[in-house]
Amino acid sequence: MNxxxxxxxxARDPETVWEDEESLxxxxxxxxKVLLDVLANEGVEVIxxxxxxxxxxxxxxxxxxxxxxxxxRHEQTCVHAADAYARISGKVGVCxxxxxxxxxxLVTGIANAYMxxxxxxxxxxxxxxxxxxxxxxxxxxxxxxxFPITKHSYLVKDAEDIPRIxxxxxxxxxxxxxxxxxxxxxxxxxAAEVTDPRPPKVSLKSYKFFTKxxxxxxxEAAKALAQSKKPVVYAGGGVxxxxxxxxxxxxxxxxxIPVVTTLMGIGSxxxxxTNLLGMVGxxxxxxxxxxVNDCDLLIAVGVRFDDRVTSGLKHRFATKAKxxxxxxxxxxxxxxxxxxxxxxxxARLVLEELFQKVIPPDIPEWWEQLRxxxxxxxxxxxxxxxxxxxxxxxxxxxxxxxxxxxxTDVGQHxxxxxxxxxxxxxxxxxxxxxxxxxxxxxxxxxxxxxAKPDRxxxxxxxxxxxxxxxxxxATTVQYQLPIKIILMNNGVLGMVRQWQKMFYNxxxxxxxxxxxxxxxxxxEAYGIPGIRVESPEQVETALQKALAIxxxxxxxxxxxxxEVVLPMVPPGKAITEILGGNV
Amino acid sequence: xxxxxxxxxxxxxxxxxxxxxxxxxxxxNIESIAAGYxxxxxxxxxxxxxxxxxxxxxxQVVNQLSKLIDVIKIIDLTxxxxxxxELALIKVTATPETRADILxxxxxxxxxxxxxxxxxxxxxxxxxxxKIDAMCELLEDYGIREIVRTGxxxxxxxxxxxxxx
Numbered sequence: 091m092n093x094x095x096x097x098x099x100x101a102r103d104p105e106t107v108w109e110d111e112e113s114l115x116x117x118x119x120x121x122x123k124v125l126l127d128v129l130a131n132e133g134v135e136v137i138x139x140x141x142x143x144x145x146x147x148x149x150x151x152x153x154x155x156x157x158x159x160x161x162x163r164h165e166q167t168c169v170h171a172a173d174a175y176a177r178i179s180g181k182v183g184v185c186x187x188x189x190x191x192x193x194x195x196l197v198t199g200i201a202n203a204y205m206x207x208x209x210x211x212x213x214x215x216x217x218x219x220x221x222x223x224x225x226x227x228x229x230x231x232x233x234x235x236x237f238p239i240t241k242h243s244y245l246v247k248d249a250e251d252i253p254r255i256x257x258x259x260x261x262x263x264x265x266x267x268x269x270x271x272x273x274x275x276x277x278x279x280x281a282a283e284v285t286d287p288r289p290p291k292v293s294l295k296s297y298k299f300f301t302k303x304x305x306x307x308x309x310e311a312a313k314a315l316a317q318s319k320k321p322v323v324y325a326g327g328g329v330x331x332x333x334x335x336x337x338x339x340x341x342x343x344x345x346x347i348p349v350v351t352t353l354m355g356i357g358s359x360x361x362x363x364t365n366l367l368g369m370v371g372x373x374x375x376x377x378x379x380x381x382v383n384d385c386d387l388l389i390a391v392g393v394r395f396d397d398r399v400t401s402g403l404k405h406r407f408a409t410k411a412k413x414x415x416x417x418x419x420x421x422x423x424x425x426x427x428x429x430x431x432x433x434x435x436x437a438r439l440v441l442e443e444l445f446q447k448v449i450p451p452d453i454p455e456w457w458e459q460l461r462x463x464x465x466x467x468x469x470x471x472x473x474x475x476x477x478x479x480x481x482x483x484x485x486x487x488x489x490x491x492x493x494x495x496x497x498t499d500v501g502q503h504x505x506x507x508x509x510x511x512x513x514x515x516x517x518x519x520x521x522x523x524x525x526x527x528x529x530x531x532x533x534x535x536x537x538x539x540x541a542k543p544d545r546x547x548x549x550x551x552x553x554x555x556x557x558x559x560x561x562x563x564a565t566t567v568q569y570q571l572p573i574k575i576i577l578m579n580n581g582v583l584g585m586v587r588q589w590q591k592m593f594y595n596x597x598x599x600x601x602x603x604x605x606x607x608x609x610x611x612x613x614e615a616y617g618i619p620g621i622r623v624e625s626p627e628q629v630e631t632a633l634q635k636a637l638a639i640x641x642x643x644x645x646x647x648x649x650x651x652x653e654v655v656l657p658m659v660p661p662g663k664a665i666t667e668i669l670g671g672n673v
Numbered sequence: 674x675x676x677x678x679x680x681x682x683x684x685x686x687x688x689x690x691x692x693x694x695x696x697x698x699x700x701x702n703i704e705s706i707a708a709g710y711x712x713x714x715x716x717x718x719x720x721x722x723x724x725x726x727x728x729x730x731x732x733q734v735v736n737q738l739s740k741l742i743d744v745i746k747i748i749d750l751t752x753x754x755x756x757x758x759e760l761a762l763i764k765v766t767a768t769p770e771t772r773a774d775i776l777x778x779x780x781x782x783x784x785x786x787x788x789x790x791x792x793x794x795x796x797x798x799x800x801x802x803x804k805i806d807a808m809c810e811l812l813e814d815y816g817i818r819e820i821v822r823t824g825x826x827x828x829x830x831x832x833x834x835x836x837x838x
Contacts, residue, residue, distance in 0.1 A: 237691055238698065242742040245686075262742060296683060296745040421736035424729070 117287060121249040121280040122151035124287045125213075128256040130157055134184050136175065136540055137213075138168040142188020143228060144215025144277045151280075160540060160569060163561040165192050167533035169199025170559075172210045174497060174537030176203075177520050180333070182264045183537070186213035190228030193274075194235070198527060200270050201239040205524025206327060206354060209268035211259050212240075218278040219247060233274050241269030249282035253289035261292045266299030267419040268331060300418060303435030303443065310431050311389070311414045312447035318387035318412075320456045321347045324370060324399075327354030327523070328392015328417060334438035335359070335516040338391065341441055345450045348460055350378040352393055353508055353523045361512040367460065368469060371399040372659050373505040376467035379657075379665040381460060382408050391416045392437040395426035396524065401659050416440045467657075469509055477626050479503060479578050479649050483510035486548060486576065489633045494546040495520065495538045499531030499555030502584035505655040507550045529558030532575075536562060539571040546574065546637070553579045553606055563616040566642045574636050575618075575644040577609055580651040588654050592669070613644040620644045675704065676731055677750040677757060677827050679835050680719040681711070683743040691741055692719060699734050701725055705759075705824030716745065718835075720826045748835045750827050757827035760797070761805045762787070766816035767794040775815055782808045793818060 118124070125148065129137070136158045141149045152159055162168055165187040172183030187196050193214040203210050216222070217229045233243040242262050244255045255273060263271040315321055329338055335358045342349050342365045349359050350370040359366045368375030370382055382388065388411040393399070400407040404426050415422070415429040416437055423432040433440050471480045483506055486494070496511055497520040498504040504521055513519040520538055522530035535549035556577055566573055578584075583601040590598050610620030623632045623645055636643040656670030682688045689708055696703055704722040711718045725731040735747050750757075767775050767789070775794060779786055784798035798808055802825065809820060829835060 233687070234690070237687070237694065294742065297742050419740070421733070421740055423736075425733055425736075 118283070118285055119287070120147065120151070121252050121275070121282050121284055122148040123154070124249075124284040125252050125256060125275070125280065126151055126155040126157060127287060128253050128289060129184065130155065132256065132260045133181065136160060137184045137186055138162060138171040138175070138537065139186040139213075140165045140168055140188065140192055142190075142192045142215060144189035144217060144275075145186065145280075147277070147281045148186075148215070148275070160536075160565070162533065162536065162565045164559065165195035166199055166529065167536065167559060167562055167565065169196045169210070169212065170202065170527075170530050170533030171537030171540070172212075173199060173203045173206075173208050174520050174534035175541045176208050176210055177534075178495065178517055178538045178541040180517065181209075182260055183208070183210040184213070185210065186215075188215040188228065189217055189232075189277075190230050192228075193232040194230050196232075197235060197239070198525075199533075200236050200272070202522055202525040202527045202530060203270040204239040204241070206522070207268050207331065208270070209263040210270045211256075211263050212270055212272040214272065214274050216245070216274045216276040219276045220278070222276065233272060236272055239270070240272050241267075243272040243274065245274045246276065246279050249279050249284045250286065252279075252284055253287055257289035258292055258294060261294075262297060266297075267328075300420070300434045301436045301439055303416065303433040303440035305443065307431060307433045308440060308443045309447060311433060311444055312449065314387055314412055314414060314431060315345065315347070315389070316449040316451055318451050319453060320385045321345075321387040321389060321451060321453065322367075322381045322385040322411075323347060323349040323389045323391065324352070324382060324393055325349055325355040325358045325391050326352040326393030328437045329355055329358040330392075330516045332392065332418070332437040332439075333516070334391070334441050337438060337441045337445055339363070341445045341448060344445065345448050347451065347453070348381060348457075350374070350382060352396070352399060353521060355393070356508060356519045356521075357513040357516045360514045367464070369508055371396075372401065372661070373509065373655050373657065374399075374659075375469050375509075376657050376668060377460060377463040379659065379668065380463050380467075382411075383665045384459075385411045387412050387414070389414045389416070391441065393417070394422050397661075400426065401664065402662050403664060406664050471656075473626070475626070477624060477629070477647060477649050479506045479647070479653055480510045481626050482576065482578070482629055482647055483507055483550070484512075485629045485633055487512040489630065489637060490546055490548060493518075494548055495542060496548045496550060497521070497531050497534035497538055498549075499551040499558075500526045500528045500585075501552045501555055502588065502653065502655050503550050503552045503555075503578040505585075506578075509655075511550075528555040531555055532559045532562045535573045535575075536565055536569075536571060539573055540569070547572070548574050548576055550576045551578070552584060553577065553581065553603055553609070554583045556609075557603075557606075560612070563613060563618060567616050567618060571642060572640060573642045574633075575613075575642065577644060577646050578649050579606070579609065579646050580649045580653065581606055582651040584651065584653070585655070587651060591654070592658075593660070609644060609646045618642045618644055620646060622646045622648065624648045674724070674726060675751075676723050676725055677755070677825060678721045678723065678735070679748045679750050679827065680721060680738065681745040681747070681836060682717050682719060683745065684710075684715050684717045685743050688717065688741075688743045689719065691743070692721070692738060695737055695741070696721070696723065696734060699730070699737065701730075701734060705822075707824040707826050709826075720824070722825050746836055748838050750829065750835075753838075754830045755827050756830060757801060757825050758799055759802055759805055759825050760799050760823045761809075762821045763796045763798065763809060763812060763817060764793050764819040765796060765812045766792060766818060768792070771815050775812065778808065778811050784808065
């Protein structure tokens with residue numbers, strides 16, 4: 091089932107038909123035991139979970155299972171960590187929590203995974219079936235609550251269904267457009283005997299997904315590209331999910347065409363590649379935005395024309411362009427933008443076919459124009475002698491090496507990281523893109539470090555986001571995860587402040603984080619060493635020192651609250667109204 | 674414009690909620706929704722009537738509905754040659770003086786009286802919405818106590834079934 095693609099396992103191989111392994115080692119037993127056996131058989135190595143009343147039988151069975159369990163300090167961390175684990179490893183992430191508050195605490199994380207199309211399986215405890223619907227202790231209707239934010243969900247009412255449901259859940263989560271699948275397990279069900287632990291062959295007549303694109307359409311796309319004078323590739327998260335990064339790179343090199351990425355697409359083409367114009371959208375590079383605005387052919391791959399890219403102006407976005415939209419989800423075609431050449435299929439398979447058929451277009455004037463823009467509007471910042479956040483990120487890129495994983499929280503630091511950290515490969519830059527969840531970064535760093543124990547993991551966070559899941563310092567110590575915490579501390583909610591400064595006449599409302607703790611003392615209380623950095627000269631030394639320490643380290647970078655993220659296309663404005671570039 | 678969608682789904686709990694939730698979130702008004710068993714034991718058929726001016730948005734909703742794992746197939750019956758019907762039960766005030774007039778109306782519409790007592794009658798009528806609306810309008814003069822309607826169900830004419838379309 092699993093196949094190696096550029097060094098990482100991917101959970102799904104679109105070219106093979108789903109086959110059942112007959113080698114299941116499961117033997118009959120109670121639901122909890124069979125559940126864990128089937129999970130192990132699915133290749134699950136780690137579960138991020140938090141126990142509770144409804145799951146006691148499962149936690150008892152866990153003592154006899156080979157599956158590793160990681161215990162964070164909040165259920166939200168379980169789901170974010172499983173999410174990041176999936177993003178890093180390409181496998182389906184697994185988390186679990188007990189009924190009621192435990193399940194409810196997962197909701198934000200499930201929404202986060204849903205928005206970014208991340209394959210996770212969520213296991214929740216539930217009250218016994220005879221108490222369902224009676225407002226019993228620690229009961230919530232979690233399948234009902236999460237319906238709009240899951241790809242599918244199950245409330246198991248018969249223990250004999252457990253093997254089939256688990257098998258289906260992994261199949262649904264990891265194939266097609268990936269997403270979260272929830273399995274709600276009543277307490278009596280996991281305690282009931284399962285006589286037949288072998289899952290049947292997955293048979294879902296109502297679930298289908300496309301793999302190979304329509305060859306005629308790919309032919310059309312190749313023709314359109316050959317005739318184009320101003321083509322641009324617009325690459326998103328789907329490129330990374332499908333393992334299409336390498337073929338995308340070959341394609342843009344063979345055809346010698348420019349490429350822009352979304353926030354989710356960062357890493358699909360290595361930073362610094364001559365054909366890469368940078369990130370597109372609200373805080374993207376001016377050149378990337380101008381290129382999309384001016385192009386005559388937009389090759390959109392694994393993207394969904396999010397409003398952070400289109401500025402919510404679907405009728406003014408890439409208006410001169412013919413649009414080729416390659417996506418595995420047919421519902422994305424035409425959702426926001428009318429498409430001339432839709433291709434429903436797996437990004438990697440479609441790009442491989444397009445690569446075979448591509449005829450490089452002759453576009454010297456377009457490249458001249460793009461190079462002029464790049465020269466005129468470079469991504470830059472003013473080095474004013476203060477500690478600039480951009481300097482920190484550039485230095486991290488320098489000292490961290492090519493393989494460091496970066497997870498971010500949400501806010502200004504996230505956008506600076508997207509702009510200035512040199513991401514070299516797919517599955518290296520982990521961020522909450524669609525939902526924009528503050529508090530995601532630290533759990534994500536934990537999930538990433540568990541997935542790749544030998545790689546350097548940076549958490550880039552702010553003092554606002556960090557305090558949303560600061561309790562995970564304990565998890566970091568308990569599992570000896572050597573995460574390097576890069577805290578950009580400006581004492582305010584920086585992104586909110588930036589908007590209030592720019593669009594609300596500097597009427598600052600509720601953005602001061604008075605009474606911030608001394609973060610170094612907090613870290614030290616958990617046994618994590620801290621370093622404070624207040625000037626640009628200290629940055630490199632501090633980072634090197636942090637890297638030399640074998641365990642987790644927190645670096646408290648004191649930056650100015652007046653720093654802003656530029657360039658910026660204000661919401662609802664066209665690219666020509668971009669701030670910070672004088673276009 | 675009114676659209677009639679035939680949605681074939683797995684007969685599983687929560688499917689109806691999922692479908693109506695998804696449609697209403699995308700800002701459509703569901704005019705009617707009717708669900709029932711079909712020729713296949715594990716399949717339910719839901720007929721939904723929605724008001725949608727923008728074909729593009731409707732297509733989006735159909736695409737989104739198709740993504741639900743329990744949805745087997747969606748057919749837009751709007752443009753098709755089809756039969757559609759609704760059933761209504763109407764409780765009307767019927768005194769000895771007015772009863773004959775009411776029965777007269779019932780006969781004209783080829784409806785049936787299914788219950789009668791000293792004060793009221795219950796009229797059962799099958800037909801297209803307009804027919805039901807028309808009869809309700811006439812019966813209003815006598816005093817309608819209660820109306821219950823099933824919502825539209827629809828089926829294509831000819832030998833082909835919806836799942837084969």
